[in-house]
Every structure is written in C-alpha cells, then in structure tokens.
Amino acid sequence: MKQFEIPEFYRSPIISKVKAKRKLDDPRKQDFSPTRLPFTKVEFIVARHFGFCYGVENAIEKSYKAIQENPEKRIFLLSQMIHNPDVNEDLLAHGIKFLQTPAGEQLIPFSELTSNDIVIIPAFGTTVELAEEIRATGANIESYNTTCPFVEKVWNRSQKLGESDHTIIIHGKHDHEETRATFSHSNQTAASLVIKNMIEAQFLGEVIKGNKSEQEFYSYFEGRYSAGFSPSIHLSKIGVVNQTTMLASETQEITDYLRGILIEKHGEMHIKNHMADTRDTLCYATNDNQSSTYALAETAPDLALVVGGYNSSNTTHLVEILEKSIPTFFIKGADELLSNKIVRSFNIHNKTIEERPFLPNNYPLKIAITSGASCPDAIVDRVMMKILDLIKEPCTIDEAFLNARI
Numbered sequence: 001m002k003q004f005e006i007p008e009f010y011r012s013p014i015i016s017k018v019k020a021k022r023k024l025d026d027p028r029k030q031d032f033s034p035t036r037l038p039f040t041k042v043e044f045i046v047a048r049h050f051g052f053c054y055g056v057e058n059a060i061e062k063s064y065k066a067i068q069e070n071p072e073k074r075i076f077l078l079s080q081m082i083h084n085p086d087v088n089e090d091l092l093a094h095g096i097k098f099l100q101t102p103a104g105e106q107l108i109p110f111s112e113l114t115s116n117d118i119v120i121i122p123a124f125g126t127t128v129e130l131a132e133e134i135r136a137t138g139a140n141i142e143s144y145n146t147t148c149p150f151v152e153k154v155w156n157r158s159q160k161l162g163e164s165d166h167t168i169i170i171h172g173k174h175d176h177e178e179t180r181a182t183f184s185h186s187n188q189t190a191a192s193l194v195i196k197n198m199i200e201a202q203f204l205g206e207v208i209k210g211n212k213s214e215q216e217f218y219s220y221f222e223g224r225y226s227a228g229f230s231p232s233i234h235l236s237k238i239g240v241v242n243q244t245t246m247l248a249s250e251t252q253e254i255t256d257y258l259r260g261i262l263i264e265k266h267g268e269m270h271i272k273n274h275m276a277d278t279r280d281t282l283c284y285a286t287n288d289n290q291s292s293t294y295a296l297a298e299t300a301p302d303l304a305l306v307v308g309g310y311n312s313s314n315t316t317h318l319v320e321i322l323e324k325s326i327p328t329f330f331i332k333g334a335d336e337l338l339s340n341k342i343v344r345s346f347n348i349h350n351k352t353i354e355e356r357p358f359l360p361n362n363y364p365l366k367i368a369i370t371s372g373a374s375c376p377d378a379i380v381d382r383v384m385m386k387i388l389d390l391i392k393e394p395c396t397i398d399e400a401f402l403n404a405r406i
Contacts, residue, residue: 012381047370053285055148082374083312127184162190172243239276245314308372315372
C-alpha cells in the first residue's frame with residue numbers, strides 16, 4: 001500500500017513504534033488482538049487498528065502539498081478536511097480558509113473565488129451540485145481533490161446499480177457531509193433513500209410488505225428521499241451502501257434484514273433480481289478499527305479512552321462499542337485529563353462535555369485506548385504520557401517496551 005508523506009508533528013514515538021512492529025509481525029492484518037504496554041502502575045492495552053486511515057492520510061498529504069506548491073495562491077477548503085480539531089486548526093494556521101461549515105453554512109461566498117484560487121475538496125467528498133457551482137467560478141478543484149477513494153468506490157457502485165434500475169439505500173446520517181455527497185451522486189442515476197439505523201430499516205421493511213402506506217413513508221423519511229420517489233415502484237429492487245464511517249456490522253445487519261423482507265415477498269430463488277450484493281463497498285479501515293475495538297473490549301480493562309474529534313462519526317461508533325461493557329471516556333486530547341481524579345469527557349448521547357471521576361486507586365490499572373480515523377497518533381501519545389505523569393509512573397517507556405506484548 002502507498003506510503004504517505006505526513007508532517008512529522010503528526011507522528012509519534014510510542015504509537016509509531018507499536019504500529020511498525022505490528023505491521024512487521026502481521027502484514028496481512030489478520031490478528032486483531034491488542035498490544036499490551038505494561039508499566040508499574042498501569043498497563044496500556046492499545047487497539048490493533050486505529051488512527052489515520054488511507055483516506056485521511058491521502059487527504060492530509062494532498063492538503064500540505066497544495067500549501068507547499070502554491071505559496072502565491074489563495075487556498076480554500078470546502079469545509080473541514082476531516083473531523084479533528086487539531087488537523088483543521090493547523091491547516092487554518094497555514095493560511096487555508098474554509099468556505100463552509102460541516103453543516104453546509106456559507107462562510108465565504110463562492111462569488112469571491114477567482115480562477116487563480118485553489119479549492120480543496122475534503123475527504124468526505126462533496127455533492128455534484130456544489131462541485132459544479134465552484135467549478136463555474138474558475139477555481140481549481142481538480143488538482144487537490146482529497147475525496148477518499150473508498151467514498152468514490154461507493155459512488156461508482158451506486159451509479160452502476162442505478163443504471164440497472166436499482167434503488168440505492170444509503171445507511172448514514174442524512175446531514176453528514178459524506179452522506180449528502182453520496183446521496184447527490186447516487187441520485188444522478190438512481191432513486192435514493194437515506195436511513196440512519198435498524199429501527200428505520202424495520203419501518204422501511206413494513207413499507208415494502210405493504211403494512212405502511214406511501215403517505216406514512218413520505219412523512220417518516222421526509223427530506224431523505226430523491227425527487228419522484230415512489231415506494232410502490234422503487235422498493236422492489238435495491239442495493240444498500242453506507243456512509244463509510246458507520247458501523248459496518250449495522251450496515252450488514254440492515255442489508256440482511258432487507259434481504260429477508262425481499263425474500264419473503266419475492267421468493268429466495270428470485271432474490272438476485274431484487275437485492276444487489278454490495279459487501280465490496282464497505283470500507284476496510286472502518287471495519288478493521290471496529291473489529292479491533294471489539295477485541296479491545298474483550299480484554300476487560302478497568303476503563304477505556306477513545307481519542308478524537310467530538311463531531312467524528314467513526315470515533316463516536318468506537319465509543320458506542322466500548323461503553324456497552326466498560327467505563328469509557330471520549331476525549332479530544334490530553335488537556336481533557338484535568339487530574340488523576342477528574343476527566344472532561346464528551347457524552348455522545350446528550351452532546352455535552354462532562355467532568356467525571358477518572359482513575360480508580362486499584363493499581364496496577366488496565367487502560368484500553370484507541371482513537372478515530374481522523375486522530376493523529378501524536379495526540380494519543382500525549383494522552384498516554386499525561387497519564388504516566390499524573391500517576392507518577394516510575395517505569396520508563398523503553399522499559400515498558402522490553403516487556404510489551406506486541
């Protein structure tokens with residue numbers, strides 16, 4: 001796989017060493033067991049896969065290349081490069097300006113763009129309509145388009161399915177940048193619908209079975225279906241794709257459920273005429289990170305730390321996995337560790353930051369740690385170093401590596 005040129009300050013002495021050793025020992029990524037770094041007062045249990053994925057590294061490399069190669073030009077990002085505050089703040093510090101917020105609110109009018117400007121499309125991609133609007137200004141959006149290749153794979157598959165009269169069911173959050181982009185691209189050739197979770201899939205199943213009316217469909221999915229969508233016409237032949245940061249297991253569960261509904265209606269021998277096999281569109285990095293997080297939970301740690309941006313969908317799903325069985329803290333960085341007794345943690349349910357009791361006194365502690373696909377490893381390093389400092393850990397990092405189980 002391609003090696004990316006990422007600015008050195010995103011790298012880390014601890015995590016980089018762990019990942020290099022795991023890559024050497026397990027090049028095919030078949031072992032999802034975590035790494036254990038034993039100190040005297042704490043053992044860090046580090047997820048097998050976490051942090052920057054291929055798409056994020058690609059986006060960061062292209063963004064900094066745009067800065068280096070165009071010192072005399074104005075450079076804009078359509079919106080946040082990725083959902084991590086440290087990365088976005090550093091790009092702003094390098095002079096890049098954002099045209100929109102992640103929600104699509106305009107910060108700088110497109111009318112101010114000129115043919116001498118560069119606009120970077122973020123890793124989430126963008127809608128067909130926005131791309132055309134920016135292109136009409138003459139600004140260059142082609143040279144540094146950082147759309148994740150795995151997002152583009154979903155778009156391409158959706159287009160082909162649409163050409164064979166499939167309706168595209170998108171498992172995602174309808175207001176997320178990536179889902180808005182995927183909906184726009186799939187809508188070029190196919191009727192399209194966004195569903196968020198299994199509950200909505202079950203409602204859709206009732207529509208397919210005829211137990212819910214078309215009017216109930218339009219009311220329930222308001223604002224999330226394409227123009228001219230007719231449940232009686234467009235739900236007999238479907239393909240399910242996802243926002244790449246959603247839980248892959250939930251996407252598969254939704255797919256299997258809808259497949260069962262269509263088998264019930266049309267018969268198993270005819271299912272290939274009504275349901276496309278779209279398993280090849282699931283993002284490998286999201287799947288690997290989530291599988292590694294399940295393996296992390298199985299180690300029964302005293303607590304878990306998930307590091308990343310609070311508006312990051314993929315990071316939120318890692319929190320959901322861990323908090324089912326482990327006291328879990330969602331933090332954006334080391335500054336949230338106020339002391340060994342208090343931590344500022346983001347509550348994914350009510351979207352608030354809460355001060356919570358932190359480290360128990362039963363040393364040695366077992367602390368599980370992972371991060372989202374948009375979180376630099378250096379931030380995870382700083383979190384680990386801050387904990388070692390707070391508990392006055394006598395063992396050095398080099399000593400811990402001597403006894404590490406990697």
